């Protein structure tokens with residue numbers, strides 16, 4: 233009886249000190265050696281904690297993006313976003329267009345009101361699975377500040393749910409290079425969910 237009691241007390245103390253109900257997620261191998269199944273496994277491990285952090289945001293998109301259309305069957309492999317893993321969803325206004333993955337968008341831009349979300353996680357050098365930010369791109373009407381950036385407004389929410397200050401120019405300097413794709417990079421071809 234005594235033993236049981238002290239074990240419970242220790243568990244409670246650990247819980248209190250760490251302030252988190254989530255156990256740490258560890259990758260079985262180094263980041264670059266992960267198979268697609270293993271990427272899915274580590275995502276399953278970190279997912280709830282990642283999303284709970286984003287949900288602290290008062291930006292309504294941070295709660296809505298999980299109900300939006302999925303663009304990939306699995307988190308995409310590390311891309312230019314700092315070698316991390318990505319999971320992209322698109323709201324109802326833009327989804328059908330997005331999943332065409334068209335590269336003929338010079339005269340056929342995404343509809344105004346499109347919002348694209350991308351959740352990000354990574355694996356550090358000690359194989360610990362790490363939480364990344366939630367990225368957004370919103371297509372707005374011409375005639376404002378965003379004219380310089382292809383009528384996209386970029387924003388980022390930290391894994392804590394706090395907004396992160398970013399430079400529109402920084403995001404668009406890279407995204408703007410995809411000029412025939414209306415500045416979208418699209419997920420890796422291997423994991424794309426598409427309409428055709």
Ligand code: HEC
Pocket residue numbers: 308310311312313318320348349350367368369386387388398399402403404406407415416417418419420
């Ligand atoms: C170094 C180049 C680069 C920079 C800088 C960059 N991105 Fe991206 N971004 C990409 C590429 C490539 C993709 C598509 C592949 C992928 O998801 O990695 C992408 C995808 C996205 C997507 C999903 C929509 C899509 O298909 O393009 C969002 C949302 C996004 N980025 C937001 C941002 C925001 C916000 C910033 C600035 C804080 C930013 N990006 C900076 C290269 C970049």
